[in-house]
Amino acid sequence: RSFGAEILLGLAVLAVTATFPLSPPPRALAATPDIVMSDGLTVVASGRAGQAVLTLLPGHHGPNELQAWVTDLNGAPVVGRAATIAWALPTAGIEPLRASAALTAPGSVTFPALDLPRPGRWQLRLDILVDDFTKLTFEGDIDLP
Amino acid sequence: MRMILMAMAASLLMTSAASAHEFKVGSITVEHPWARPAVTGTGAAYFVLDNEGTTADRLVGVSSEVARTAELHSSMVDAQGKATMRPVQGVDLPPGGHAQFAPGGLHVMLVGLHDPLVVGKGFPLTLKFEKAGSVTVEVAVEKKPSHGAGPAMDMEHDHGQPTQ
Numbered sequence: 001r002s003f004g005a006e007i008l009l010g011l012a013v014l015a016v017t018a019t020f021p022l023s024p025p026p027r028a029l030a031a032t033p034d035i036v037m038s039d040g041l042t043v044v045a046s047g048r049a050g051q052a053v054l055t056l057l058p059g060h061h062g063p064n065e066l067q068a069w070v071t072d073l074n075g076a077p078v079v080g081r082a083a084t085i086a087w088a089l090p091t092a093g094i095e096p097l098r099a100s101a102a103l104t105a106p107g108s109v110t111f112p113a114l115d116l117p118r119p120g121r122w123q124l125r126l127d128i129l130v131d132d133f134t135k136l137t138f139e140g141d142i143d144l145p
Numbered sequence: 146m147r148m149i150l151m152a153m154a155a156s157l158l159m160t161s162a163a164s165a166h167e168f169k170v171g172s173i174t175v176e177h178p179w180a181r182p183a184v185t186g187t188g189a190a191y192f193v194l195d196n197e198g199t200t201a202d203r204l205v206g207v208s209s210e211v212a213r214t215a216e217l218h219s220s221m222v223d224a225q226g227k228a229t230m231r232p233v234q235g236v237d238l239p240p241g242g243h244a245q246f247a248p249g250g251l252h253v254m255l256v257g258l259h260d261p262l263v264v265g266k267g268f269p270l271t272l273k274f275e276k277a278g279s280v281t282v283e284v285a286v287e288k289k290p291s292h293g294a295g296p297a298m299d300m301e302h303d304h305g306q307p308t309q
Contacts, residue, residue: 003147046239
């Protein structure tokens with residue numbers, strides 16, 4: 001048989017097996033954890049060094065808790081010392097307000113008391129202090145009812 | 146020797162196909178959209194977004210003809226092991242911003258699949274950006290991504306579907 005024919009045969013085998021349908025085995029389905037659909041309003045602020053999932057609870061104007069989940073470019077939670085959140089509503093002339101908090105676990109920080117008194121597109125800026133020399137910044141907008 | 150050369154030829158073909166699997170709209174690049182096979186009910190799609198421009202933009206919606214609805218979701222597991230999923234209003238992409246949709250994290254949830262997602266049979270997915278507009282990408286159905294990593298956990302399989 002020729003060399004070229006053997007290459008074609010190999011590629012044909014690959015092409016055929018790639019079309020085989022797949023389904024997860026029953027034990028994989030049984031092992032899936034119970035998933036809770038969370039309340040609140042969530043946006044994702046991406047940056048050069050990763051991304052931050054920002055959730056406001058209850059997610060309408062007034063007092064809110066902000067939960068942040070921050071991961072690096074590999075999807076791993078960011079380890080940091082402290083975080084600062086700034087929130088502003090420029091269309092209403094509300095200048096940035098700020099609060100600080102410690103990270104309760106890698107990637108996780110909660111700001112318990114943010115007052116967003118009016119509906120509108122609020123600007124959020126999260127700074128994570130990784131060490132004395134490194135700060136990661138994530139900015140995002142959230143349309144608050 | 147011949148088997149080695151055959152394997153090399155096949156892998157070169159697959160590598161070049163993966164590197165070419167990206168889509169652009171304005172200054173936004175959508176890299177390698179992919180999904181796992183799904184028999185029925187719910188599926189999930191993943192990709193990477195890069196904003197290579199000088200103006201901020203925002204992913205505000207998704208749609209696909211393969212499912213009843215398509216939604217932006219974020220999954221996470223907290224320190225106590227509780228799994229949470231959240232609908233996402235938007236994904237902000239500042240200049241230089243990089244957003245990763247991957248199993249266990251951000252994903253497009255496809256609810257009410259009309260047909261199974263089968264390896265080798267792609268499907269269209271439309272992404273809507275606030276400034277750049279809409280782009281329809283071809284999502285490759287694969288057992289696992291041909292490149293890239295992302296969170297190891299995956300909670301999107303059969304989300305919301307009764308066990309059988």
